[in-house]
Amino acid sequence: MNVAAILDLDLEVFTGPFDLLLTLVLRDEVDLMEVQLAEVVITYLDHLESKGELDLEVATEFLVLIAALLELKSRLMLPREDEDLLDLEPQEAAEELLARMLDAQRYRRAAEHLTTRLEGEEGVRYRQAPLPPFLRESRLEEAVAVYKPARLGKAMGELLRLPPEVSTSHMTTQRVTVGERLAHLKSLLRRGATTFDEAVKGADRVTVAVTLWALLEMYKSGQADWQQDECFGEIRIAAVEAGGAFARAAS
Amino acid sequence: MTELARIIEALLFLSPDPVAVKDLAEVTACDEDEVAEAVAELDQRYAPGEHGLQLKRVAGGLTLATDPIAESAARRLLAKPRTPPLTPAQAETLSIVAYLQPVSRPEITRIRGVSADSATATLIERGLIEESGRSQFGAILYRTTPLFLQLFGLESLKALPDVSAWDPTPEEQAALRDRLLRAGEVRAGGGDDGGEGAPAGATGVLSAVDGGGESS
Amino acid sequence: MTELARIIEALLFLSPDPVAVKDLAEVTACDEDEVAEAVAELDQRYAPGEHGLQLKRVAGGLTLATDPIAESAARRLLAKPRTPPLTPAQAETLSIVAYLQPVSRPEITRIRGVSADSATATLIERGLIEESGRSQFGAILYRTTPLFLQLFGLESLKALPDVSAWDPTPEEQAALRDRLLRAGEVRAGGGDDGGEGAPAGATGVLSAVDGGGESS
Numbered sequence: 001m002n003v004a005a006i007l008d009l010d011l012e013v014f015t016g017p018f019d020l021l022l023t024l025v026l027r028d029e030v031d032l033m034e035v036q037l038a039e040v041v042i043t044y045l046d047h048l049e050s051k052g053e054l055d056l057e058v059a060t061e062f063l064v065l066i067a068a069l070l071e072l073k074s075r076l077m078l079p080r081e082d083e084d085l086l087d088l089e090p091q092e093a094a095e096e097l098l099a100r101m102l103d104a105q106r107y108r109r110a111a112e113h114l115t116t117r118l119e120g121e122e123g124v125r126y127r128q129a130p131l132p133p134f135l136r137e138s139r140l141e142e143a144v145a146v147y148k149p150a151r152l153g154k155a156m157g158e159l160l161r162l163p164p165e166v167s168t169s170h171m172t173t174q175r176v177t178v179g180e181r182l183a184h185l186k187s188l189l190r191r192g193a194t195t196f197d198e199a200v201k202g203a204d205r206v207t208v209a210v211t212l213w214a215l216l217e218m219y220k221s222g223q224a225d226w227q228q229d230e231c232f233g234e235i236r237i238a239a240v241e242a243g244g245a246f247a248r249a250a251s
Numbered sequence: 252m253t254e255l256a257r258i259i260e261a262l263l264f265l266s267p268d269p270v271a272v273k274d275l276a277e278v279t280a281c282d283e284d285e286v287a288e289a290v291a292e293l294d295q296r297y298a299p300g301e302h303g304l305q306l307k308r309v310a311g312g313l314t315l316a317t318d319p320i321a322e323s324a325a326r327r328l329l330a331k332p333r334t335p336p337l338t339p340a341q342a343e344t345l346s347i348v349a350y351l352q353p354v355s356r357p358e359i360t361r362i363r364g365v366s367a368d369s370a371t372a373t374l375i376e377r378g379l380i381e382e383s384g385r386s387q388f389g390a391i392l393y394r395t396t397p398l399f400l401q402l403f404g405l406e407s408l409k410a411l412p413d414v415s416a417w418d419p420t421p422e423e424q425a426a427l428r429d430r431l432l433r434a435g436e437v438r439a440g441g442g443d444d445g446g447e448g449a450p451a452g453a454t455g456v457l458s459a460v461d462g463g464g465e466s467s
Numbered sequence: 468m469t470e471l472a473r474i475i476e477a478l479l480f481l482s483p484d485p486v487a488v489k490d491l492a493e494v495t496a497c498d499e500d501e502v503a504e505a506v507a508e509l510d511q512r513y514a515p516g517e518h519g520l521q522l523k524r525v526a527g528g529l530t531l532a533t534d535p536i537a538e539s540a541a542r543r544l545l546a547k548p549r550t551p552p553l554t555p556a557q558a559e560t561l562s563i564v565a566y567l568q569p570v571s572r573p574e575i576t577r578i579r580g581v582s583a584d585s586a587t588a589t590l591i592e593r594g595l596i597e598e599s600g601r602s603q604f605g606a607i608l609y610r611t612t613p614l615f616l617q618l619f620g621l622e623s624l625k626a627l628p629d630v631s632a633w634d635p636t637p638e639e640q641a642a643l644r645d646r647l648l649r650a651g652e653v654r655a656g657g658g659d660d661g662g663e664g665a666p667a668g669a670t671g672v673l674s675a676v677d678g679g680g681e682s683s
Contacts, residue, residue, distance in 0.1 A: 100580075163434075304477060
């Protein structure tokens with residue numbers, strides 16, 4: 001039985017089966033930022049409790065789904081303006097997090113107070129009637145200057161200012177293209193067979209990934225062949241001349 | 252005062268229009284005689300000189316109205332243009348209309364990079380701007396009103412302040428509209444709600460501006 | 468009732484918003500002490516149970532409002548609920564804005580731990596909060612409106628209890644800290660080999676490639 005189909009959720013932003021929520025989130029029709037994932041987990045735990053048994057397969061499936069959602073959501077939640085938390089030492093980060101949780105608790109209680117207060121005003125109504133005719137005509141000559149013209153000039157000047165470019169400093173600025181890595185691989189291969197480690201020596205993770213793409217590209221177009229004898233073992237790369245580089249029998 | 256009389260008083264206070272005795276009876280779940288009795292009680296309370304309000308019978312119903320003694324004070328308090336401080340959105344919208352009039356709402360939106368609908372509605376309601384025909388594409392055009400001039404202490408539109416005082420790159424006044432539109436596009440591209448393709452669009456506009464505007 | 472009290476009653480009846488004593492004094496050409504005296508007279512008239520209306524001090528001014536006894540009849544007459552209750556998300560967002568104003572949406576999100584976008588939009592639509600300029604990063608700032616004070620029966624923001632009233636107790640803080648530290652340890656324990664995830668991924672790709680290669 002598919003856990004996503006049988007788990008019925010009743011959340012603030014969504015009511016229905018879990019799989020529908022997943023679909024809507026993936027289609028951007030429900031904002032993941034507004035989904036309280038903890039509620040989903042609690043619903044699942046309730047579901048488990050009511051069934052009285054733990055089906056490991058179903059539990060695994062649920063864990064995978066909820067973990068994926070959590071990761072996606074945590075990425076969305078990474079603050080754009082303050083990435084300070086990332087630079088903190090673990091101890092400091094924990095303190096910062098604690099401070100935020102305490103803050104949240106404080107305002108949740110303040111919210112309860114406001115809600116009670118609003119309930120207390122239940123039934124108090126204010127008059128919302130239009131002014132009688134004799135008050136509706138405002139005479140031009142009675143109007144006095146209350147606004148400063150400079151306000152308009154300033155607003156206009158601000159509109160003329162080009163907004164600052166969006167900062168992308170938090171993103172990897174290093175740009176590496178498949179084309180560049182292809183050229184790199186080809187130049188290595190011109191000198192003979194090589195290894196993947198050699199091709200990405202000293203490179204950052206993005207470059208490693210792009211190099212892999214380049215290698216896949218060469219493999220697909222039949223320009224290179226590669227071989228790995230064991231997991232985590234060395235990946236040997238060789239150019240494919242007419243007839244192939246590795247003797248296939250060797251592998 | 253009986254509870255029914257108090258309820259009826261509250262209902263007359265809330266309702267913008269006169270309320271018929273029949274309706275009062277219905278919503279209070281009483282019969283009309285009981286309502287009439289309560290109304291008599293109210294009549295007594297609102298005897299001339301007792302309150303600043305009067306209980307009146309008009310248009311087949313009952314209504315509360317103010318005593319004429321309050322008229323001149325009411326005029327001083329309420330019969331004047333409402334001039335709460337302008338929000339940033341209202342100031343922006345108003346300045347666009349003031350400097351570029353007549354101007355359409357889509358143009359205002361383009362320049363601001365965000366919708367100007369509620370700001371425009373408020374400015375109309377306060378009598379600061381008004382409709383002024385239609386553009387060739389059928390969009391309603393807006394212009395400022397005489398009240399606008401009055402409230403800003405301006406003799407005429409020519410007295411609007413020179414924008415260059417607030418403009419980091421003063422250019423020909425004539426180019427104002429074009430430059431605003433360009434800036435607006437950048438703003439819309441880089442904006443919060445810039446959906447799909449926004450970064451690409453923003454870059455495009457930026458480089459276009461860099462290429463064209465800066466070098467001139 | 469004195470003439471001044473009657474005039475003030477009429478003004479409060481007419482004005483769509485609460486009126487400050489200062490403004491009442493100005494438009495009645497009286498000094499504030501006189502107004503205060505007249506208001507005291509009104510207070511007496513509108514003592515609880517006397518009328519269907521009450522004299523309230525909200526949003527920095529005086530205003531007339533109905534007594535809740537009229538609520539069910541008012542609902543039937545006007546066919547609309549007074550104000551729908553707030554959802555927990557809206558109440559939380561509103562309390563953050565009320566206490567921290569002016570405050571930006573990213574800040575609200577940071578405190579709540581979940582996005583506040585739709586709650587913010589609803590609060591704006593209901594007129595409880597409004598824009599109030601921009602932060603130094605360009606984010607829109609929000610503040611509460613006079614309508615918020617009015618609907619919550621608050622004379623001013625100062626009438627809100629000090630936020631420290633809801634500070635978690637030292638025990639709660641300690642419990643929270645404990646939970647957090649435990650979670651942190653688990654993460655640190657499992658995190659060491661988490662960084663080595665890449666090779667495993669690479670293997671996946673490679674074996675897929677191997678598979679493809681074989682068949683060709």
